[in-house]
Amino acid sequence: MYVAVKGGERAxxxxxxxxxxxxxxxxxxxxxxxxxxxxxxxxxxxxxxxxGSLYDRKLAALAIKQARGDLIExxxxxxxxxxxxxxxxxxxxxxxxAMQVRRRISATYKDLPGGQVLGPTFDYTHRLIDFxxxxxxxxxxxxxxxxxxxxxxxxxxxxxxxxxxxxxxPAPGEGQPVGDLTRDxxxxxxxxxxxxxxxxxxxxxxxxxxxxxxxxxxxxxxxFVGEIRMGEVEVEMLNEDxxxxxxxGDITLTECxxxxxxxxxxxxxxxxxRGYGLGFGHCERKAMSxxxxxRALRADEFEEERKGPAQDEEFVLSHSDNxxxxxxxxxxxxxxxxxFQAEISMLRAMRAEVAQRLAGQVPEAAE
Amino acid sequence: xxxxxxxxxxxxxxxxxQTKRMIxQTKRMIRRAxxxxxxxxxxxxxxxxxxxxxxxxxxxxxxxxxxxILGPDDVLKVIDQGADDTTNAVSIRAFFARTARxxxxxxxxxATIIQTRHRIPEATLTADQVLVYQVPIPEPLRFLEPRETExxxxxxxxxxxxxxxxxxxxxxxxxxxxxxxxxxxxVAGRYVMDPSPIPKFDNPKMDDCPALQLFGxxxxxxxxxxxxxxxxxxxxFEDHPFERNRFDVxxxxxxxxxxxxxxVVTDDQGGRxxxxxxxxxxxxxxxxxxxxxxxADEPVHPxxxxxxxxxxx
Numbered sequence: 083m084y085v086a087v088k089g090g091e092r093a094x095x096x097x098x099x100x101x102x103x104x105x106x107x108x109x110x111x112x113x114x115x116x117x118x119x120x121x122x123x124x125x126x127x128x129x130x131x132x133x134g135s136l137y138d139r140k141l142a143a144l145a146i147k148q149a150r151g152d153l154i155e156x157x158x159x160x161x162x163x164x165x166x167x168x169x170x171x172x173x174x175x176x177x178x179x180a181m182q183v184r185r186r187i188s189a190t191y192k193d194l195p196g197g198q199v200l201g202p203t204f205d206y207t208h209r210l211i212d213f214x215x216x217x218x219x220x221x222x223x224x225x226x227x228x229x230x231x232x233x234x235x236x237x238x239x240x241x242x243x244x245x246x247x248x249x250x251x252p253a254p255g256e257g258q259p260v261g262d263l264t265r266d267x268x269x270x271x272x273x274x275x276x277x278x279x280x281x282x283x284x285x286x287x288x289x290x291x292x293x294x295x296x297x298x299x300x301x302x303x304x305x306f307v308g309e310i311r312m313g314e315v316e317v318e319m320l321n322e323d324x325x326x327x328x329x330x331g332d333i334t335l336t337e338c339x340x341x342x343x344x345x346x347x348x349x350x351x352x353x354x355x356r357g358y359g360l361g362f363g364h365c366e367r368k369a370m371s372x373x374x375x376x377r378a379l380r381a382d383e384f385e386e387e388r389k390g391p392a393q394d395e396e397f398v399l400s401h402s403d404n405x406x407x408x409x410x411x412x413x414x415x416x417x418x419x420x421x422f423q424a425e426i427s428m429l430r431a432m433r434a435e436v437a438q439r440l441a442g443q444v445p446e447a448a449e
Numbered sequence: 450x451x452x453x454x455x456x457x458x459x460x461x462x463x464x465x466x467q468t469k470r471m472i473x474q475t476k477r478m479i480r481r482a483x484x485x486x487x488x489x490x491x492x493x494x495x496x497x498x499x500x501x502x503x504x505x506x507x508x509x510x511x512x513x514x515x516x517x518i519l520g521p522d523d524v525l526k527v528i529d530q531g532a533d534d535t536t537n538a539v540s541i542r543a544f545f546a547r548t549a550r551x552x553x554x555x556x557x558x559x560a561t562i563i564q565t566r567h568r569i570p571e572a573t574l575t576a577d578q579v580l581v582y583q584v585p586i587p588e589p590l591r592f593l594e595p596r597e598t599e600x601x602x603x604x605x606x607x608x609x610x611x612x613x614x615x616x617x618x619x620x621x622x623x624x625x626x627x628x629x630x631x632x633x634x635x636v637a638g639r640y641v642m643d644p645s646p647i648p649k650f651d652n653p654k655m656d657d658c659p660a661l662q663l664f665g666x667x668x669x670x671x672x673x674x675x676x677x678x679x680x681x682x683x684x685x686f687e688d689h690p691f692e693r694n695r696f697d698v699x700x701x702x703x704x705x706x707x708x709x710x711x712x713v714v715t716d717d718q719g720g721r722x723x724x725x726x727x728x729x730x731x732x733x734x735x736x737x738x739x740x741x742x743x744x745a746d747e748p749v750h751p752x753x754x755x756x757x758x759x760x761x762x
Contacts, residue, residue: 091539161500166465267495267670270598396596406505406668410585413506416537420530420567420726423712424629424648427694432623 105150119143128334128363129153133404134160135264135283137333137362154285158405165264174318174327175254178337178360179237182314185364188238189307190341196235201312202364238309239339239356248341248354270396277379277399281372282361284402290367292392293374300390301378304343305357312336312364336361338369342377345384355384462516462549464499475499479517479672483663486674491636492604493587498670508541509667511564511583518579518663519545519562524552526560531568531709531726538566557729567630569651571708571730574660576677582645584666587673589633589643609641612684620689629694635682636675650694650709655681700725701743703734 106113120127120143130142134157142160149155185201188194200206242248252274261276268276281289296303315335318327338359346352357377359369378392391397401407464475475497482496501509519525527542529535533555541564542553554560557572566583574580586592590600593611603611612633619627626632632649636642644652645664655662655675662675675681685691699706701722708730710723722743725731735744 090534090536091543094536094539158500158504162502165500166460166463168465264497264499266497269495396598400597405500409505409507409509410668411506412504413585416507416566417530417535418567418646419711420648420709421630421646423710423726424650424694426712427696428627428629432627435624 105148114147116140116143116147119146125364126151126153126156128361128365129286129368130156130160131363132361132365132368133157133283133285134164136160136164154404154408158408161405169265171319172260173330174320176315176317176335178311178315178335179234179240180315181235181311181335181337182332183235183311184313186235186309186311186313187307188309190238190309191241194236194238194241196233235311237311237339239341242308242341242354246351246353249345249356251356268399270399271382272395272399274376274380277395278358278360278372278376280399280402281359281375284372285404285407286365286368286371288402288404288407289371289375292378292398293371295390296374296378296392301381301386301388301393302343303355303357303374303377305374305377306341307370308339308341310336310338310366310369312366334363336363336365336369338366338373340370340373340377343384355380460548461521462519462545462551463502464513464516476517479513482672483514483517483674486663486672487661487676489640490676490679491634491640491642491673493666493671493673495670496672498667501667503540503544505668506585507537508564508566508583510665510669510672511566511581511667512541512544512665513667514581514663514665514672515545515562515564516549518581519549519551521549521551523561524554524559526554526557526563526729527565528563528568528570528727528729529566530711531570531730532728534728555729556733557727567646567648568709568726569647569654571705571725571727572733573654574658576659578660580658580660580662582647582662582664584643584645584664584669584671586631587643587664587666587669587671589631589641604640607639609635612641613686616684616686620686625689625692626685632691633684635684637679638682641684642673642675648694648709649683649691652681652683652691653693657681696723698723700731700734700741702741703731703739703744704741705731705734705739 120139123143123146126146127139127142130145130153131137131139134142134145136142138160141163142156145156145159145163146153148159183196183199185203186196186199188198239248243250261273261279263276263279268280272280295301297305313334314332316332317330319330320327336359340357340359342355342357344352344354355377357373357375357380359372359374359376361368361372375392375398378390379395379398381388381393386393388394464479478497482494486492486494498510498513501512503509503512515525525542525545526533527538527545529538532538533542545551546553557563557570557574561577562579562581563570563574564581564583569580588597588600590603590609590612593615594600594603603609616626616628619625628649630648631643631646632652634642634644634652634655644655657678657680658675659677661677664671664673666672683691696706696710698710700708700710702724705725708725708727711726713722713724714720715722724741725734
C-alpha cells in the first residue's frame with residue numbers, strides 16, 4: 083500500500099516504454115519519417131525552429147516525431163538540445179532587403195516595385211476540408227514565372243522612409259553587444275534587443291492573443307501591415323583571420339514590418355512608428371503578432387499611457403515563454419503532499435477552533 | 450531519458466565546463482552566482498539559467514546548482530517530499546547517475562550532496578554536506594507585489610513592512626499566521642527569504658545548520674544561499690511567536706514522534722495512516738528495531754532498497 087502510493091522506478095520505466103509504444107502507434111501503419119514531417123508538416127517544423135530558437139529543420143522534425151506532434155514538447159526538446167551547443171560567435175546583421183523573396187505583400191500600397199507576390203498562402207483558400215486528400219495524391223506542379231534577373235526587392239518601410247515619413251531604425255551600435263537572454267538573466271526594464279529576442283522565442287498563441295488585444299483597445303497602436311516578406315536570406319559571419327565576412331548558408335525567414343500610429347511634437351514633424359516581427363521559416367501569424375506586441379511595448383518611448391497588458395513589459399516578457407509556462411503549470415502534477423499535509427493540518431486546527439467558539443456561543447445566542 | 454545508455458555525447462553532469470575557446474561557460478557562470486549568493490546570505494542572485502532536459506517546475510534550478518557543484522567523488526542523494534523513491538527524485542537521480550556517473554545513495558548520512566524538493570531531512574546535517582533546494586518562486590514578496598522591479602527595491606531598502614502587514618492580517622482574520630509551508634524567514638538579520646515550499650515544521654532546521662544550503666530557481670533564474678551556521682529566523686511577532694506544527698500520532702511504521710508525517714488514505718471509510726515523509730529516517734529507525742503499530746512482519750531493510758535502486762539504475 084505504502085510503496086504503491088510512492089510510485090517507483092519500475093513504474094517510470096514502464097511508463098516510458100508505453101509512451102514509446104504509443105508514439106509508434108499501430109505497427110500495421112508505416113512509421114512516419116523525419117523527411118515526411120519536414121516536407122509535409124513544414125509549418126509545424128517552422129514553429130518549432132522559431133520558438134525553439136534553433137534553425138535546424140531535421141532536428142525540429144525529429145523533435146516533432148519524438149513529441150508525438152506536441153509542438154510545445156518538441157520546442158522543449160530543441161531548446162534543451164540547443165543549450166548544450168557551444169556558441170562560437172554572432173552572425174553579421176541579416177539584410178532582409180536582399181532576401182530571395184518567395185512571398186511579399188503590402189497592405190499599404192496597391193502596387194509597388196517588385197509587386198505583390200502571394201506565394202504559398204492559405205489567405206484566399208476556402209476553408210473546406212478537402213476529402214480528396216484522404217487518398218494519396220501526386221499533386222499538381224506549381225505554376226512558375228520566367229526567372230527574373232536578381233534584384234533587391236525594396237522594403238516598404240524604406241519606401242516610406244525615403245520621404246522621412248516613418249521613424250528611422252536605430253543605427254546599429256558599433257561594437258555594442260547585443261543582449262542574449264539565454265546567456266544573461268532578463269532584467270527590467272529590458273532593451274528592445276532583449277524584448278525582440280524574447281518575443282521571437284515567445285509562444286505564438288500568447289503573442290497572438292496579446293496582439294489581438296491591442297486591436298480591441300487594450301493599448302491600441304493603429305497598425306498597418308507595411309510589408310510581410312518570406313524567403314531566403316544569406317547568413318554571414320565575420321572571420322577575424324580573414325578580416326571579412328564569409329557566408330555560412332541561407333535560412334528561410336518571415337519578416338513583418340508594421341507601420342503604426344504616428345508621433346510628433348511641436349518641434350518635430352509627425353512620423354509613423356514601427357513594430358517589428360521576425361521568425362524562422364514561414365510563420366506569418368507569429369511575425370505579425372510579434373510586431374504588434376513589439377510596438378505596444380514601446381509605449382514609454384512614445385509617452386503613451388500603458389493601459390493594456392500588451393504594453394506591460396514585465397507581464398509580457400515574464401509569461402511569453404511556453405517552455406517555462408508549461409513547466410510551471412504542469413509541475414502541479416508533481417506530488418505536493420508535504421505542503422498539502424501542512425495545509426490540511428492547519429485547516430483542521432482552524433476548523434476545530436471555530437467549532438469550539440461556536441459551541442461556546444450557542445448558550446449566549448439562545449438567551 | 451528512458452534507457453541506461455551512457456550519454457557520452459553530453460558533458461559531465463550535462464552542463465558545459467570551460468573550454469579553451471569559451472571563457473564564459475555555464476558551470477563557471479553558475480559557480481560565480483553561487484559564490485555571490487554565499488557572500489550575501491539570503492540575497493537572490495540573478496543567473497543565466499539554462500534550458501535543462503527536464504521541464505521548468507521539475508527542479509531545473511536545483512539540477513543546475515547540483516550540476517555546477519558536483520564532482521566525480523561526490524555521493525548524491527535526491528529526495529522529493531522527503532522520499533527517495535518519488536518519481537521525480539528517481540528521475541533526477543537517474544539523470545546524474547547517467548550524465549555524471551556519480552555514486553548515488555538514499556542514506557542521508559552517506560550523501561555529500563542532497564538535492565531536495567519540499568523537505569529538509571530529519572537527520573541533522575553535517576559540515577561535509579550541501580543541501581540543494583529546488584525553488585519554484587524565489588521571491589518571498591511575490592504574492593504581495595507581483596513586480597520584480599518593485600520587490601528588488603523593497604529588498605534593497607529592507608522594506609519588509611508589507612510582509613509583516615500580511616502576517617498581521619492573518620492573525621486578525623484567523624487568530625494565527627495562516628502559512629503552513631514556504632514560511633518566510635530572515636537570514637543573517639538582513640534579507641527576507643523564501644525557504645522554498647518546505648513545511649514550516651522544517652524551518653528551525655535551517656537555523657545554525659552546519660551544512661551549506663543552496664537554493665536554485667531555474668525558471669525564475671535566481672540562486673540564493675544560507676552559509677553554514679547562519680542565523681535563520683522565521684518571521685513572527687512577540688505575542689504570536691513562530692510555532693512548529695506537530696502531529697498527534699506517531700509514525701505507523703517506525704513509531705517516530707518527532708518527524709514530519711505523510712497522511713496516507715488506506716480505504717474509503719475514512720481510514721488513515723501516518724508515516725514518516727523522510728523515507729530514509731523511517732527505514733533507518735526500523736532497521737534499528739523501532740516498530741510502529743501498522744508495520745507488517747517483514748520490514749524492508751534500507752540495504753535491500755539500496756541494492757534494488759542500484760539494480761534499477
